[in-house]
Amino acid sequence: DVKVTQSSRYLVKRTGEKVFLECVQDMDHENMFWYRQDPGLGLRLIYFSYDVKMKEKGDIPEGYSVSREKKERFSLILESASTNQTSMYLCASLLGGANVLTFGAGSRLTVL
Amino acid sequence: DQQVKQNSPSLSVQEGRISILNCDYTNSMFDYFLWYKKYPAEGPTFLISISSIKDKNEDGRFTVFLNKSAKHLSLHIVPSQPGDSAVYFCAASALYSGGGADGLTFGKGTHLIIQP
Numbered sequence: 001d002v003k004v005t006q007s008s009r010y011l012v013k014r015t016g017e018k019v020f021l022e023c024v025q026d027m028d029h030e031n032m033f034w035y036r037q038d039p040g041l042g043l044r045l046i047y048f049s050y051d052v053k054m055k056e057k058g059d060i061p062e063g064y065s066v067s068r069e070k071k072e073r074f075s076l077i078l079e080s081a082s083t084n085q086t087s088m089y090l091c092a093s094l095l096g097g098a099n100v101l102t103f104g105a106g107s108r109l110t111v112l
Numbered sequence: 113d114q115q116v117k118q119n120s121p122s123l124s125v126q127e128g129r130i131s132i133l134n135c136d137y138t139n140s141m142f143d144y145f146l147w148y149k150k151y152p153a154e155g156p157t158f159l160i161s162i163s164s165i166k167d168k169n170e171d172g173r174f175t176v177f178l179n180k181s182a183k184h185l186s187l188h189i190v191p192s193q194p195g196d197s198a199v200y201f202c203a204a205s206a207l208y209s210g211g212g213a214d215g216l217t218f219g220k221g222t223h224l225i226i227q228p
Contacts (some may be wrong), residue, residue, distance in 0.1 A: 004155075009153075013134060035218075037150075040121065040220060042218050042219055042220035042221050043156070043200065043201060043203075043218040043220075044117075045223075090155055090156070092155075099144050099146070099157075099161070099205055100146065100158050100161065101203075101216055102157035102158070103148075103156050103157070105153075105155045106152055106153070106154065106155050108153070111224050
């Protein structure tokens with residue numbers, strides 16, 4: 001089974017802090033994604049990557065950046081956290097040519 | 113512009129009865145549809161899918177129906193069980209139209225509550 005691991009399940013940060021959310025997958029998938037989930041808004045795509053060092057903006061990239069230095073690792077960076085970035089962040093991976101995303105357990109971020 | 117719509121934010125069903133969750137889409141390029149189930153504090157897990165060449169796919173208690181002309185799909189759960197209480201997300205992709213690497217477009221979700 002594909003495993004997508006998000007190392008931080010719960011984080012509390014202060015406004016203005018830099019935040020790193022890490023995601024690792026163990027099945028050699030080419031594509032990786034970051035979504036955020038908010039009540040009433042569903043899952044919204046922040047950024048995705050289809051190869052090492054490649055990144056593409058999703059629907060709501062503002063205030064975020066990403067890094068993919070290795071195939072198995074996809075990091076989401078909040079350069080200066082704001083309260084409206086309080087959310088559940090979900091990482092996912094996808095085998096190229098396939099169509100089922102596998103999600104991690106999520107990282108619940110609270111920005112005070 | 114919301115391309116995948118789940119118009120019912122919540123749905124309450126008695127245990128043992130049928131649960132029907134609905135989803136509408138607007139993008140004609142979508143050719144693969146999925147349902148995900150999500151419990152609180154967990155990531156979404158894949159439930160069932162259907163490609164646009166079919167109109168029905170069944171897996172145990174779960175059946176997904178696709179009506180391409182109406183751009184509508186539905187998930188039927190029979191019989192509903194307490195463990196089915198979760199948020200269900202409808203998702204779509206244009207995989208075979210070349211959009212696979214962009215991931216999935218999700219609806220806002222429907223919170224299904226199974227009453228004992």
